[in-house]
Amino acid sequence: MYRNLKIVAAVTTIMMAFVQVGGALVTKSGSADGCGQSWPLCHGQILPSEWPIETIIEIAHRGVSGIAIILLLVLAYMALKLIPHKRETKFLVIMSLSFIFGQALLGAAAVLWGQNDYVLAAHFGISLICFAAVFLLTLLIFEVDTKFEASKIVFGPFLRYNTIFLTIYIYIVVYSGALVRHTESSLACMNWPHCQPGQIMPTNFHEWVQMGHRFLAGLVIVWILIIMIHAIRHYSHYRVIKYGWILAFTLVLLQALTGMLSVFTMVNIFIALLHALFITLLFGLLCYFIMLLSRSKYR
Numbered sequence: 067m068y069r070n071l072k073i074v075a076a077v078t079t080i081m082m083a084f085v086q087v088g089g090a091l092v093t094k095s096g097s098a099d100g101c102g103q104s105w106p107l108c109h110g111q112i113l114p115s116e117w118p119i120e121t122i123i124e125i126a127h128r129g130v131s132g133i134a135i136i137l138l139l140v141l142a143y144m145a146l147k148l149i150p151h152k153r154e155t156k157f158l159v160i161m162s163l164s165f166i167f168g169q170a171l172l173g174a175a176a177v178l179w180g181q182n183d184y185v186l187a188a189h190f191g192i193s194l195i196c197f198a199a200v201f202l203l204t205l206l207i208f209e210v211d212t213k214f215e216a217s218k219i220v221f222g223p224f225l226r227y228n229t230i231f232l233t234i235y236i237y238i239v240v241y242s243g244a245l246v247r248h249t250e251s252s253l254a255c256m257n258w259p260h261c262q263p264g265q266i267m268p269t270n271f272h273e274w275v276q277m278g279h280r281f282l283a284g285l286v287i288v289w290i291l292i293i294m295i296h297a298i299r300h301y302s303h304y305r306v307i308k309y310g311w312i313l314a315f316t317l318v319l320l321q322a323l324t325g326m327l328s329v330f331t332m333v334n335i336f337i338a339l340l341h342a343l344f345i346t347l348l349f350g351l352l353c354y355f356i357m358l359l360s361r362s363k364y365r
Contacts, residue, residue, distance in 0.1 A: 075204040090342035100124030165196035187244035198353040
């Protein structure tokens with residue numbers, strides 16, 4: 067019954083993931099000025115006369131973002147028409163549309179007038195919330211034909227509060243990671259886990275940004291490990307909780323691995339894109355847990 071809606075939702079979610087990774091590619095490859103200070107045109111032209119790799123990457127990212135906006139508008143219309151009875155539908159539609167246009171406006175402003183590093187770092191966070199909203203809307207659509215009832219899951223206070231605070235904390239970690247990129251601190255520390263051989267404490271601003279992000283990210287690994295152990299011990303009868311937290315721990319380990327490899331490979335572009343992808347998926351998964359919490363019963 068909802069076949070077309072599911073197809074549009076799945077394609078839109080995939081496209082939003084490409085937007086996330088594409089934004090990281092623009093930053094990592096130094097392509098933010100690939101079209102100069104011109105938007106929506108490129109160097110003041112519909113089709114620029116010269117096509118260096120930076121221009122190709124910037125135009126491709128703008129094109130993918132434009133397609134994502136169109137798909138999201140179609141998805142929003144179809145969702146409001148076909149599943150208005152789901153209580154999260156309207157909220158997720160509003161969130162996804164608000165943040166995708168906010169993301170586009172911030173990107174345009176950065177091109178036309180420039181922004182400081184702290185504002186630019188927020189761009190990835192804004193698009194991350196948009197991805198999460200679209201991802202949750204897609205899961206909501208796929209739930210329509212299933213018998214899964216989240217209201218039957220009973221969450222204890224430990225899992226409830228740790229899930230909420232962890233999600234907020236990871237958003238801060240994401241911002242610190244974006245700040246590493248935008249302040250050009252990715253190669254400030256060429257050793258791991260220490261910054262430099264024989265040097266434990268940072269000695270300048272860029273090293274502090276890099277090591278601060280590593281410290282915050284390290285706490286995430288420990289935090290998710292503790293929650294996963296708790297979920298396996300006390301929620302093994304809820305498959306979505308047990309295997310969901312195992313998946314969360316797997317994603318955070320992959321995130322840490324790609325972060326470490328970024329140092330050893332001098333920020334290889336492919337590894338950097340995987341780094342952005344894993345945190346995007348992890349944040350989306352945590353937001354799904356929060357949606358389950360909003361439907362569930364207290365213990």
